[in-house]
Amino acid sequence: MNVTTIGIDLAKTVFSIHGTNQHGKVVVRKRLNRPKLLAFFAQLPPCLIGMEACSGAHHWARELSKLGHDARIIAPRFVAPYRKSSKNDDNDAEAICEAVSRPNMRFVPIKTADQQAVLCLHRIRRGLTKERTAQINQIRGLLAEFGLIIPQGRYHARHRIPEILEDAENGLPMLARRLLNNINQRILQLDEEILAYDREIEAMARRDEQAKRLMAIPGIGPQTATAILASAPNPRQFKSGRHFAAWLGLVPRQYSTGGKPRLGRITKRGDKYLRTLLIHGTRAVIAKLADKHDQLSEWAKGLVERRGYKRAAVALAAKNARIIWALLMNQTEFKTQPVEG
Numbered sequence: 012m013n014v015t016t017i018g019i020d021l022a023k024t025v026f027s028i029h030g031t032n033q034h035g036k037v038v039v040r041k042r043l044n045r046p047k048l049l050a051f052f053a054q055l056p057p058c059l060i061g062m063e064a065c066s067g068a069h070h071w072a073r074e075l076s077k078l079g080h081d082a083r084i085i086a087p088r089f090v091a092p093y094r095k096s097s098k099n100d101d102n103d104a105e106a107i108c109e110a111v112s113r114p115n116m117r118f119v120p121i122k123t124a125d126q127q128a129v130l131c132l133h134r135i136r137r138g139l140t141k142e143r144t145a146q147i148n149q150i151r152g153l154l155a156e157f158g159l160i161i162p163q164g165r166y167h168a169r170h171r172i173p174e175i176l177e178d179a180e181n182g183l184p185m186l187a188r189r190l191l192n193n194i195n196q197r198i199l200q201l202d203e204e205i206l207a208y209d210r211e212i213e214a215m216a217r218r219d220e221q222a223k224r225l226m227a228i229p230g231i232g233p234q235t236a237t238a239i240l241a242s243a244p245n246p247r248q249f250k251s252g253r254h255f256a257a258w259l260g261l262v263p264r265q266y267s268t269g270g271k272p273r274l275g276r277i278t279k280r281g282d283k284y285l286r287t288l289l290i291h292g293t294r295a296v297i298a299k300l301a302d303k304h305d306q307l308s309e310w311a312k313g314l315v316e317r318r319g320y321k322r323a324a325v326a327l328a329a330k331n332a333r334i335i336w337a338l339l340m341n342q343t344e345f346k347t348q349p350v351e352g
Contacts, residue, residue, distance in 0.1 A: 014038050014055060018108025019062045020100045021071065029104035030058075031112075040101070053078055061111025063087050063103070064119045072121045084119040085110055120244030129215070129241035133234070136208040137284070143201040150194045157183055168198075212237055227345040228334055229307065230292030230327065235285075239335060242282055246340040252333030259286050261329040277325060286328070293327040306348040 013032045017039070020027040026048055030039035043051055048071075052060070057079040062068050064084045075082040085107065093106040110116055122130075147168045151161045159181060161171045172195050175181060176188055183191075216222040216233035225236040249255045256262050260281040263274035279286070297315060300308050307330075314323040338345060 014058055016059045016108055016112050017055075017061070018104045018106070018111060019060060019071070020104040020107065021062050021065055021067055022100070025100075027100040027104040029101070029108045031108060040104075042100070049074060049078070052080060055080075057081065059083070059111060061085055061107045063090055063107060068119075069122045069127060073124070076121070082121070083111055084121060085116065086119060089117060120248065122241075126241040129237055132208060132211065132215075133238050133241070133284070136205060136212075139201055139205050139208070143198060143205065146194055146198050146201065150191055150198070153187070153191060153194075154183075157181075157187065159183065172198075209234075221339065224338055224344060225335060228331055228338075230289070230296040230331055231335070232292065235288040235292055238285055238288055242285055243335075243339075246336050249336060252336040255336035256329045256332040259289070259332050261286060261289070261325065261332055277329075289328040289331055290324055293324045293331065296327065297324055304350055306350055309350055 014030040015033045017028060017030040024045050026043050026045070028039060028041050028043060028051075029037070032038050052075055058081070060075055060080050060082045062071060062082070062084055064086050068084050072082040072084055090103070090106050090110045093109040094102055095105070096102050143165070147165050150172060151163075151168065154161060154175060159175055161168055161175075172191075175183065176192055176195065213233045216226060216237050219237070219240065221240055222233070222236040225231050225239065226233065243255075246255065249258065253262065257278070258281050260279045260283075261277055264276055264278045266273045266275065297311060297320065300312050300315070311323060311327050314326055318326070334345065337343070
């Protein structure tokens, strides 16, 4: 079969295949079930294969690469403009085939199994954190029904909930007291599970030389360092640190026309989790700027005064992203620069 480019619409059981030859003529258009997919591609000569970024995309990209094919993953928003008609599996496969052949198309870097394993740790921890927040909010809401108010924040809840449950004079019925105690026990269990994952992430960061290099940057801890190394592609795929910051969605959104540049809020494209970690890290840095006098700290102080706390936190996160790219690109160490003069 003389096929050079193939688009695959990934699914759980049935996959749509659309393939063209070097002249763009359709030479294959079929559907395959899951067990027959790799057998089909094993019979083909090496070709360019495109697929949308979704669950299982990295697995299939690795497996197809082992067969000698050039497997590439495309973000769904880059595929949509090439869909000619209504959305269905066959039209999606055709659109992917067209998109992957474009010379200036952007692709999602293929993650290794080890990188995905690290991300599993982060995602499980994040899920537990959300569950803990939901449980705390639930118990705060239920106690409010009895006129018992707990200030916001899990640290307030950690101290106030046991006091309320042990106070026999606050008018809380025994049934409600027992049920709320069950919720509190679940919160304590979640605290232990999250702490165990935090310790595992810290141990992982201590064993990794690149992670230790990144943790020297103010605002970058074990969680951020390991998440970036598991999610970020080869730094050589970016022309500069600004391109890396743009990949994380930390550059201004542009709406320019007629030669008049208009810059707005950050684009918020890319990995939301990484962007959140970077911004939370810079918030901690800004909170402790008073006693620091290096160049980066003085720059951040001035930015807070001129533009406010939130903008300064995002700007410092973008600067940290550029520093991260430089350290990974050049394999150098972060050094604090004293204020000149």
